[in-house]
Amino acid sequence: MPTYLTAAELARYMHMSDSLIDDTLSEFALNTAEDVIRDYLEHEPIETSITERYDGNNGKALILTGHPVTEITTVTESSVSLADDTAIELVEDVDYAVDYEKGILYRLISVWVIGVQNISVVYKYGPVTVPNRAKVVGYQVANRIYLFGQDEAASSGSWSATYVKGGARLTDDEIFILRNMKR
Numbered sequence: 001m002p003t004y005l006t007a008a009e010l011a012r013y014m015h016m017s018d019s020l021i022d023d024t025l026s027e028f029a030l031n032t033a034e035d036v037i038r039d040y041l042e043h044e045p046i047e048t049s050i051t052e053r054y055d056g057n058n059g060k061a062l063i064l065t066g067h068p069v070t071e072i073t074t075v076t077e078s079s080v081s082l083a084d085d086t087a088i089e090l091v092e093d094v095d096y097a098v099d100y101e102k103g104i105l106y107r108l109i110s111v112w113v114i115g116v117q118n119i120s121v122v123y124k125y126g127p128v129t130v131p132n133r134a135k136v137v138g139y140q141v142a143n144r145i146y147l148f149g150q151d152e153a154a155s156s157g158s159w160s161a162t163y164v165k166g167g168a169r170l171t172d173d174e175i176f177i178l179r180n181m182k183r
Helices: 007-013 025-039 130-146 172-181
Strands: 048-056 059-062 070-076 097-098 104-107 115-125 152-156 160-164
Touching: 007 025, 007 130, 025 130, 025 172, 070 097, 130 172
Parallel strands: none
Antiparallel strands: 048 115, 059 104, 070 115, 097 104, 152 160
16 A cells, blocks of 8 residues: 555546546556655655664764654663663663764763674654655656556566566656655
8 A cells, every 4th residue: 555645646646537547556556656766765755663773883873774863762772782681771862862864873971882783773764744746756657657557578588678668767857856855
């Protein structure tokens, strides 16, 4: 099921009545469009919850994969690894500070304890609402997929070919629109 593109909006984009749009095909087109955007951006264009594990490095800063950070749920650290039973939950503004924009955790009193995968961070990152430019591109891609289908590939032995129908690919203009959202 698509997360931020809707069949009703796709129907409006295509100047069709909601009752005329094929539900199965529209869901496929919308899911594929979201996948194309996510693959290009290399992240979701909407707030995402994630759990990541890091190696402690005896340093003051820990750089998270996703940013901007919208919420830190938990940060735990153990002396050896998370499989170790000594993991403790750290407290924001007591044990660490957060640069929400850059996605960096700073240890306040000490350093991140050296270890392998001994730090676990559960957090949310990304925009709370999907930027309109991501939606516009999503509906453009979904419209092409709905009308023309996806690209098709054929192969036999040592040769292969892809027949481009124009569906599940971003155009140069769409890439230009999304470029500032890419990390």
